[in-house]
Amino acid sequence: MFGILFTRNAFSMNAQQMQVRGMATKLKSHSGAKKRFFPTSNGNFKRWKVGLRHLNSSLSPERVNRLSRSVIVNPTQRKMLHKVLPYK
Numbered sequence: 001m002f003g004i005l006f007t008r009n010a011f012s013m014n015a016q017q018m019q020v021r022g023m024a025t026k027l028k029s030h031s032g033a034k035k036r037f038f039p040t041s042n043g044n045f046k047r048w049k050v051g052l053r054h055l056n057s058s059l060s061p062e063r064v065n066r067l068s069r070s071v072i073v074n075p076t077q078r079k080m081l082h083k084v085l086p087y088k
Contacts, residue, residue: 030084037073037081039088045073045081 015025037045052067059067073081 027086029087033081033084034088037085039085040072043082044078045085046070047073 013021013023018025037047040046048070049067052064056064056067
């Protein structure tokens with residue numbers, strides 16, 4: 001019972017202790033990308049289109065409707081997002 005409470009695992013070590021033991025440090029996710037891109041089940045990322053927030057009174061209703069839809073990112077952005085969001 002007490003052995004479980006006093007054992008040290010990888011989560012209780014700091015970064016310097018992890019490097020001494022040969023373990024990799026955790027990667028940080030990009031905070032801005034976390035809020036703007038959402039992973040799909042097949043490894044792609046979904047995002048919303050830009051240009052809908054303000055100064056759009058001169059836009060046609062068709063364009064506003066098109067801008068309200070979400071899209072899948074292109075392959076170049078997908079590679080970048082896999083680097084900045086390693087755990088998504």
